[in-house]
Amino acid sequence: MAWQLDNDRPIYLQLMERIQRDIVSGRYHAGDKLPSVRDLALEAAVNPNTMQKALSELERSGLVYSQRTSGRFITEDTKMLEKLKNDLAGEHIREFLEKMKHLGFPQQEIMELVEQTLKEENK
Amino acid sequence: MKPIIECRSLSKKYGEFYALNNLTLSLGRGEIVGLLGPNGSGKSTLIKLVNGLLTPTLGDILIDGMRPGVESKKIVSYLPERTYLSGHRKVKDLIEYFDDFYDNFSKERAYDMLSHLEINPGARLKTLSKGTCEKVQLILVMSREADLYILDEPIGGVDPAARDYILNTILTNYNENATILISTHLIHDIENVLDRVIFIRNGQVVMNTSVDDIRMEQGKSVDTLFREVFRC
Known part of the structure; x- marks a missing residue:
């Protein structure tokens, strides 16, 4: 594929x-x-x-x-691999925050929503 | 190293109509190149000139430094838009025919690809479906160890799965010293396998750029750019 x-x-x-x-x-x-x-x-x-x-x-x-x-x-070099992982995570998070900002959510609310979603996922 | 194709001020006139008009182009080795342009832009004329099926009205065309002829045909493997093979012949007879005709033909490679596609070598060409027939022709062409492969609309008449197989075959048989020139309208399907694209319009080259340069500079695919450049 x-x-x-x-x-x-x-x-x-x-x-x-x-x-x-x-x-x-x-x-x-x-x-x-x-x-x-x-x-x-x-x-x-x-x-x-x-x-x-x-x-x-x-x-x-x-x-x-x-x-x-x-x-x-x-x-x-496992340190380099660790850093790559963190960099990629950072990119995804920034992208997510950007999209949420476009939808008009302030930071505080974004955090609350994320926590809420995590709670539901873990149920 | 000499360019594999070199056109200098190449023109081809049919009556009063210039199919190619003062076209200049140089192609190096080791690239997969898309020859793209709308209907009637001169693609087929150029391909026929490369293969010595037409002669230039003006200008020069050189294949690895040679005028098209017997010697150049030894190093060019050509898949024409329409077949010239007789439908009465069996696939295995065609393989013998090619093997007899071309020094650089590999029977082993041909049979290998046939069995991979589960095509019966004993079948006559006319009993095969259109798509299978196209695959057989591509197998014959790609089984030669050539310096230049010219594929005129190799994926036009086949379903998407067969298209994938054909592209896969092209990639598998590709080697760094050979150049593959593909003419097609189905840009989207082959974009990812191309190094470079040549846009041709009214018998002239209007663009000769690498696929990634187009994406980098324009932020769009070759397919999208084509639609913009050649908007009707």
């Missing part, structure tokens, strides 16, 4: 985000080997050059590293 991609943003950015998400959600663990560019491109149903670019960018950020002949691996 091809990856779901938006129409209005660069494809390589979306591939980077998807791989980051797969790392955070535990599909890949620290030190794991990533599939080859070709296999990832086939899985995503995207151009291999675009996948290559996404992986090079991830490499530049330090999240993955390549070993000459044996392929690409996820970093073993």
Whole structure:
């Protein structure tokens, strides 16, 4: 099944985000080997050059590293992975707050609503 | 390295009508390129010139530095818009035919793809559905180890699942030294597999840009941009 991609943003950015998400959600663990560019491109149903670019960018950020002949691996720096997780969480929260602000909710009310929803979920 | 396709001030005139008008274009290796334009913009004329099926009225066209001819055809694998294969022939006979005709044809690859799609090699072409027929033709074309693949409307007549398979086949057989030129109207379906798109209008190139550059600079898909540029 091809990856779901938006129409209005660069494809390589979306591939980077998807791989980051797969790392955070535990599909890949620290030190794991990533599939080859070709296999990832086939899985995503995207151009291999675009996948290559996404992986090079991830490499530049330090999240993955390549070993000459044996392929690409996820970093073993667990602090970095922890930070990635927090960054992604922060992004989602900011996006959520932005949307709630658009709907006209003040901060205090947003907090109350979140707590209320959590309570209902946990019932 | 020489460009795989180079057009210099290329023109093709039918009577008084210029199908291509002073077109200049250079394509490198290792890219999957979409050739996009409305009906009558000159796409098919360009493709026919690349394949030596037409000769230029003015200007030059070079394939890996060569004028189109026997030598260039050895390195170009071409899927025409309409088939030239006889419906009476069996799939396996067509494979023999291609194997005999082209040095760079891989029978193994062809049979591999056929079995993957559960197409019976003993079937005659005319007994197959339109979609299966298109798949057979694509398999023949992609089973060659070519430097340039030209696919004219490869996904036009098939259902979305077969479309996915065809795109998958293109991606699987893609190699870094080859260029794939795809002409189609179904931009949305192939956008993600393209490196670059060439918009052509009234026989001229109006845009030659990478897909991600379009998205980055315009914040929209190639499909949307196409609809804007070529609004009727």
